[in-house]
Structures are given as C-alpha cells and as structure tokens.
Amino acid sequence: MTIEEFTKIVESYGSEAARWPAEQREQCRTFMASNTAASTLLNQQRELESLLNQITVPEFPTLESRVLNQQLPKQEASVLDRALAWLLPKNSFSQQLWRPAMLACLPLVFGIVIGNFFSFGIALENDSFAYWDDELTMLSLNEYTENSF
Amino acid sequence: MTDEELMMAVCRGDQRAYQTIVKQHLTSISHYAFRILGNQKDTEDITQEVFLKLWTNAPQWKPEKAKLTTWLHRITHNLCIDYLRKHGRMQTRESFEEETASFELNGADASNYKIKILNQALGQLPENQRSAITLCHYQGFSNKEAAAIMNISVKALESAVARAKRSLRNRLLEEDVKTEQPVENDKLGNGKSDSVESKQRREPG
Numbered sequence: 001m002t003i004e005e006f007t008k009i010v011e012s013y014g015s016e017a018a019r020w021p022a023e024q025r026e027q028c029r030t031f032m033a034s035n036t037a038a039s040t041l042l043n044q045q046r047e048l049e050s051l052l053n054q055i056t057v058p059e060f061p062t063l064e065s066r067v068l069n070q071q072l073p074k075q076e077a078s079v080l081d082r083a084l085a086w087l088l089p090k091n092s093f094s095q096q097l098w099r100p101a102m103l104a105c106l107p108l109v110f111g112i113v114i115g116n117f118f119s120f121g122i123a124l125e126n127d128s129f130a131y132w133d134d135e136l137t138m139l140s141l142n143e144y145t146e147n148s149f
Numbered sequence: 150m151t152d153e154e155l156m157m158a159v160c161r162g163d164q165r166a167y168q169t170i171v172k173q174h175l176t177s178i179s180h181y182a183f184r185i186l187g188n189q190k191d192t193e194d195i196t197q198e199v200f201l202k203l204w205t206n207a208p209q210w211k212p213e214k215a216k217l218t219t220w221l222h223r224i225t226h227n228l229c230i231d232y233l234r235k236h237g238r239m240q241t242r243e244s245f246e247e248e249t250a251s252f253e254l255n256g257a258d259a260s261n262y263k264i265k266i267l268n269q270a271l272g273q274l275p276e277n278q279r280s281a282i283t284l285c286h287y288q289g290f291s292n293k294e295a296a297a298i299m300n301i302s303v304k305a306l307e308s309a310v311a312r313a314k315r316s317l318r319n320r321l322l323e324e325d326v327k328t329e330q331p332v333e334n335d336k337l338g339n340g341k342s343d344s345v346e347s348k349q350r351r352e353p354g
Binding site for chain 2 (some may be wrong): 008011013014048051052054068075081083114
C-alpha cells in the first residue's frame with residue numbers, strides 16, 4: 001500500500017476503521033503502524049471529524065407542529081393503482097393467491113353469460129324441435145322407424 | 150409498524166401514519182436541509198415541503214429499491230438543490246456567515262474559533278461536496294446510500310468527500326499558521342514568525 005492509497009481511503013471513508021473497505025482494512029492497519037505520515041494523516045482526519053461533530057444545528061421549536069398541521073390534500077389513488085392494490089395485496093398471502101385466481105376465472109364466467117344470452121347466428125333449423133327432450137325422443141326412435149318401414 | 154405498513158396507510162390517506170413518519174424523520178431531514186441551506190427560515194420551508202411530497206407521492210416509494218429515510222433524503226436533496234439554483238448561491242453563503250458570526254459571540258477560545266472557521270469553510274464548499282460530507286459524516290449514510298441520494302456514482306461521491314475534507318483540512322492548517330504567527334512574534338521579538346520565514350526561504354528569489 002502507498003501513502004496515496006491510504007490517503008484516498010481515509011479521506012473517502014473517514015478515520016473510523018470500521019467504515020473502511022473490509023478487504024483493505026487489515027492492510028491499512030499494518031501500513032499505518034509502520035508509516036509516520038499515515039498516522040499523522042489519520043490524526044489530522046480525527047481532529048477534523050471531532051471539530052465537525054462540534055458544529056451543531058439549532059433547534060426548530062415550531063417546525064414539528066407546522067409540519068403536522070399543514071393542510072394535506074385528499075389522497076386519490078388512480079383506478080389502476082386501486083385495482084392493483086386489490087388484486088395483489090401486500091399484507092395477506094392467502095389473498096395474494098385467491099384474488100388472482102378469481103380474476104383468472106372471470107373469462108370463463110363471462111363466456112358462460114355471453115353464451116347464455118346470445119346465439120351468435122347459430123339457430124335451430126327446425127323450430128318444431130323446441131325442446132331438447134323432444135329432439136332426443138325423435139333421435140331414439142329414428143333407427144326403429146327406419147327398420148320397420 | 151414498519152415503514153412499509155406506515156407508507157401503505159399514508160397511501161390510503163391515514164393521517165396518523167403520516168404523523169408517525171413525521172415524528173420519526175423530522176429531525177434528520179431538518180438537520181440535513183439546514184446543513185445544505187444554512188439558514189432557519191429556508192430549512193423550515195423545505196422541510197415542510199418534503200413532508201407534503203411524502204404525503205402526495207407516497208405510492209411512488211418502492212420499498213425494495215430504497216429505505217424510507219434514503220427516499221426522504223433524496224427528496225430533500227433535490228428540493229435544496231432546486232432552491233439553491235433558484236435563489237443563487239450568495240444567499241446561502243451569507244446565511245452561513247451570519248450563523249458563524251453568532252457562533253463567535255458564544256465562545257472565544259481557540260477550539261471555538263476553529264469550529265467557527267470550519268463552519269465558514271463548510272458554507273463555502275460547492276453544493277455537491279457539502280452534500281456529500283453531510284450525508285456521510287453527519288447523517289451516517291454509507292457511501293453507496295449517499296451516492297444514491299445524490300444520484301451520482303459511488304466514485305464521484307468518494308471524490309467529492311475527499312476533496313471536501315482536503316479543503317477543510319487545508320483551511321484549518323492555514324488558520325493554525327495564522328494563529329501561531331502572533332505567538333511566535335511575541336517570543337522572538339521581531340516582525341517575522343518561524344513559519345513565515347521558512348516559507349519565505351523556500352520561495353525562489
């Protein structure tokens with residue numbers, strides 16, 4: 001290690017060895033023990049940090065009430081955000097499973113409903129077969145009637 | 150309650166959760182803003198705006214990407230930089246000098262004098278260096294977190310911290326030379342101190 005490398009580490013990470021990069025910490029300690037310039041630099045850094053710690057910030061006695069009492073606008077989440085929040089709730093694991101499953105079933109339910117109400121141009125050829133049981137009876141008699149006549 | 154739960158409550162419009170977050174982070178945010186802006190009035194305005202942004206932009210916070218304190222410091226940093234750009238650097242320098250002047254009245258010993266000089270030197274640092282040293286030294290962030298707050302690379306942050314510390318250390322050394330000078334003059338009984346003479350000896354011509 002060179003004094004330049006040691007200086008860079010001390011200036012970038014501070015005088016506390018705990019903040020130095022782990023892989024270089026031991027190397028820095030060994031270098032510091034054998035190099036007077038390094039220990040002088042570290043002492044200067046410690047003095048600087050100690051002086052920096054003595055620069056205090058004034059009190060803001062009214063700030064907390066000012067921030068707490070400020071007028072807050074009404075929270076309005078977008079429709080998409082609300083839908084996503086419902087679909088994938090962050091708290092409950094069980095809800096995270098059944099809500100997407102419910103959503104996945106929606107196309108099936110939708111298909112059944114649509115199929116029940118609309119014929120999509122498929123119509124029965126013979127209006128006399130209005131009921132399925134009538135049609136089934138006719139089909140079952142078909143073979144018999146064909147053979148007997 | 151965790152930060153995540155509190156923020157979810159804020160997203161739903163829960164004012165109690167908002168109050169809890171304010172109480173947890175107010176000191177840290179106001180101190181950061183003060184160390185960047187250097188005066189009380191602007192610090193209070195910016196801090197108020199930070200928490201208003203917390204309320205309105207709560208859904209934008211991604212817990213998997215950043216801690217709540219990092220996110221709040223980033224908002225504060227951006228607001229402070231915008232403010233300084235809008236109002237110019239001079240105002241901040243004056244503010245630091247006013248604070249320093251009041252400091253001088255409080256104490257007169259050598260250590261206090263050094264602190265005063267250091268405070269003034271901090272105020273004269275470029276914004277990026279002042280932010281870097283504040284985040285790493287005062288706010289206790291790691292270099293990586295501080296870089297994320299300032300939206301710069303870790304290398305750029307380390308360089309800013311190193312330059313800031315070097316210039317502060319040099320300022321203190323300059324001041325040491327100045328304060329030693331009268332003492333040396335008294336001792337020697339002539340008009341020049343050792344340090345000044347040796348400096349002159351080193352200079353060519």
